Amino acid sequence: MITLSLVGIGSGNPEHLTLQAIRMLETADVILLPRKGAEKSELADLRRMIARDVLTTSPKVVEFDYPVRDANTPEYLDGVNTWHDALATIWSGLIETHVPPTGSVALMVWGDPSLYDSTLRIADRVLAKGMAIDVHVVPGITSLQMLxxxxxxxxxxLGAPVQITTGRRLRDHGWPADVDTVAVMLDGQCSFQHIDTEGVHIWWGGYVGMPEQILLQGPLSDIGPVIQDTRTKAREAHGWIMDIYLLRKS
Structure with missing residues (x-):
């Protein structure tokens, strides 16, 4: 059986790698390294740097191009499922080609494989294809922790719950019931602009953990437009942006 290790590598700082993450990567026969297009080359460069400069061993590194998700699919989840199927097919082919029958393969996962990430779902699809793999997960520092x-x-x-949600759900369904703190991930449209700003404070971060990190915070009514402008300019400068924010009602 092949061992597939999904290794959380944090959100952009190689110093956030745990000893477990380093050990798992060092003992892998093969590391699969995704390329997500020229605009996100920094993400691939970080993974290459970890493999080259942090590890004391030299596992075989196999790079592959991420398929592009069709954003025009009428149903969002249908588009995501098709995209995941395409990735599972790519993973399966690469594992069959490059990994010995009883070998080990690892993927470096941005943040943590268990929090708003799809690598575990893709691994389930690889299993569904009949491939004999044993999936291991190494947790990593998340963008929420970094924020x-x-x-x-x-x-x-004090003593209160938190809800972690997506920009899509905040935009479509508003503030979740019975919580005063909402963490928002996967928001490409600044969905906070669609909620009542009265008494809401926001802590926002772009590229958290990376050298390009940008932090802004303040009353949402005041700082919201500043965040939108800052985000637009940062995306134009880098070609991409990953951001996260926390909202809290006073």
């Missing part, structure tokens, strides 16, 4: 650490704030208020 709260960078702003030096606790995630929750």
């Amino acid at each position: 709260t650490a960078a702003h030096a704030i606790p995630l929750n208020t």
